[in-house]
């Protein structure tokens with residue numbers, strides 16, 4: 001289908017924009033320490049879209065906030081690990097140094113466009129303030145750039161719209177404005193935390209198309225956080241599956257959709273309706289994720305896994321590299337574990 | 348915006364009219380008359396005086412004269428001090444009361460908002476606890492108690508500041524302090540809680556993600572939103588401060604309107620009561636009107652809500 005067309009237009013280079021190594025983030029709360037992210041590793045290449053999927057509370061937002069430098073400290077602490085953005089370790093920067101990167105090299109799009117814009121400032125002010133802070137350009141030039149951005153994200157009459165306030169726009173329009181704000185300083189990395197969850201379906205599709213268009217035009221790298229596997233199927237190049245603060249499986253889109261190896265990934269895929277397998281019953285994953293106040297020593301999925309073995313309970317599985325891109329943390333990958341029957345496979 | 352202002356303006360006129368009518372009614376229901384004093388007990392003199400002040404006319408005629416005096420803004424001479432007109436009393440007393448009230452509001456707003464903002468930014472820190480302890484004390488101690496304490500300690504015992512009157516900026520410090528402490532505390536608490544809420548909003552997180560400086564985030568993005576509730580209570584607070592001036596003026600022997608007002612009620616000095624009440628309430632209602640307009644400017648959703656639809 002249009003997979004091939006997309007490949008032709010899309011340029012993913014092998015230049016790494018971002019490298020996240022063994023990232024661990026905790027929150028000190030009255031109830032104890034929440035280990036929200038417990039050792040996350042991934043790389044991001046120039047021009048690609050990496051989707052991070054997983055159940056609520058698995059640490060997707062904490063991971064992206066950590067990259068963006070938005071973990072509130074306290075109560076949050078980056079306990080370990082490195083976030084290398086073009087070779088520079090973001091965890092080592094001072095707040096002032098970080099501000100030179102925020103909104104300029106790395107930008108973020110938030111989930112709810114109804115609350116992400118300041119109700120008391122005009123769209124124009126909100127669009128240009130980042131630009132004027134970082135790039136030291138004049139008012140007129142900033143305005144011109146803002147108009148260009150609004151055109152790019154598909155907002156009609158941009159000159160007039162600049163003077164208006166957020167409440168004068170619909171939800172879809174506001175999300176376009178949020179995207180324009182994120183892109184105005186020409187970032188290399190865009191983090192989108194559930195950018196379409198709060199929108200209705202037709203608007204969702206439009207926004208996703210906008211992402212693809214922008215990526216083609218700007219060669220930007222995108223981290224897309226979502227619950228929605230439909231969204232993932234549409235625009236991701238690679239997929240990371242998170243569970244209880246860890247990436248349990250990561251791989252190219254095809255690998256994750258057609259040859260998922262981790263039982264949790266398979267569970268996720270089984271829990272969404274598919275058009276090509278109409279008669280198959282939906283199987284939501286039973287149970288709930290473990291308590292992150294005292295996460296299990298072994299595989300966190302043990303309590304919910306149909307294949308759990310003795311070892312799973314005690315030792316965290318090693319990471320098995322199935323291909324250049326495909327990695328999975330599961331004891332079933334061990335030769336000693338019994339081979340899974342093909343019929344259990346989804347793809 | 349124009350429509351909004353006109354609507355508020357008409358409401359303001361109606362409010363003043365209602366207050367004026369109530370004042371008239373109340374004044375004539377309280378027993379006694381300006382001539383209860385033994386010095387003026389000669390019946391002929393009294394009759395002449397009543398004729399002069401139109402007190403011999405039927406009530407509804409008196410009411411019409413009264414309305415006329417309001418519209419023309421001429422309240423006639425005082426009964427007790429016949430050589431002085433009510434307008435003169437107002438012109439003498441009001442500027443002083445106004446000064447006291449405005450300085451108080453300014454002090455309360457500036458210090459309250461600053462305290463509240465810092466308390467919110469250092470949430471659960473020492474500044475926060477100190478400021479909020481101060482706020483609780485400030486709210487619970489009545490201004491006349493505070494005034495007495497301040498005079499006793501700072502003026503009499505320490506002799507740092509003059510104890511009374513309104514003759515120099517130095518004289519203004521203690522009365523302002525006494526009057527402003529309560530409102531400051533209320534504003535500080537309100538600013539703190541609304542600031543804490545605003546700081547958790549997505550648009551603040553977004554401002555951080557833009558790499559803006561913390562000062563800019565607080566001043567430009569948070570403060571304006573956090574001040575909405577403060578502006579909302581400014582109206583009632585103004586009323587409180589203005590009545591507070593009466594008490595404080597008496598304690599510090601400040602020759603403001605409070606003095607004339609209290610005297611006029613004791614004396615049943617009708618023209619002065621009517622004049623000062625109507626003038627004062629008109630002033631207050633006008634201030635509320637201003638607060639509404641400021642609110643409209645702060646919150647664009649009010650200003651434009653009928654002008655344009657959603658995109």
Ligand SMILES: Nc1ncnc2c1ncn2[C@@H]1O[C@H](COP(=O)(O)OP(=O)(O)OP(=O)(O)O)[C@@H](O)[C@H]1O
Nearest residue numbers: 027029034036055056057058059060061062063292
């Ligand atoms: N400021 C905080 N203080 C304490 N705990 C926090 C804080 N922020 C996040 N957490 C905890 O970290 C864990 C991971 O949260 P995170 O927001 O990353 O989940 P998520 O994967 O984004 O979920 P969702 O899909 O619901 O957005 C949760 O258990 C959450 O309670």
Ligand code: SF4
Nearest residue numbers: 299302305312330331
């Ligand atoms: S390691 Fe064990 S419990 Fe965890 S997913 Fe694999 S089989 Fe299941």
Ligand SMILES: [Mg+2]
Nearest residue numbers: 060061062193
């Ligand atoms: Mg989240």
